[in-house]
Amino acid sequence: MNKRHFLTAAALAGALPTRLWAAEQAEKADKKLGDGSGRGPVLLTISGEIGRANRKALNPALDQMAAKHGVQFDKAFEFTAFGLRRLPAVTIKPTLEYDQKVHTLTGPLLATVLQTAGVSLKKNLYLTLRAVDGYTVSISLADALAYKMIVAIRLDGQPLSLGGLGPQWAVYDADRLDAFKDKPLADRFKLCPWGLYHIHVTETAPS
16 A cells, blocks of 8 residues: 555544534434424425424514515424435335326325324315415315325426426326326326425315
């Protein structure tokens, strides 16, 4: 081993304990913050009829986009990208209306996301799904469960991007659902807001 290789190996060996310690500390911090938090900015917020919360009320001065969209809550459960990636993922392969091609979409079931926020899947609840452009969809929890809707975070193996269809997309496998498979592509995904950033859960249907 020449001197340069020896010094490089020694430096890496010396850095290893520090890196392991840092990884352990990050993992501990993530656990303290809860299943949805840690490692990065918040990308998805669940409010309303939730059983768990990791943030306080909406701040109109600082939560500018949400406030402009009329979002209100006194507590909520927040997910970072890391928090969503930690949840068990499923994969669907629908034909998308935008290019008429089959794509692979991966992410946790919406049911799993809601359960993490303490939402009871046994109640007769309603969901308001809101996208970054203000597009809003109302759907019953029963329908969302029946359609096996997911919160997609990856498209064809790559993270969904802000400015594209991300950072999250509430979507189902329309090709394999009797309620949608025979409809024109343009009509299959009206209940599927891309750019999803907020879900509000209520006991009564939104007006």
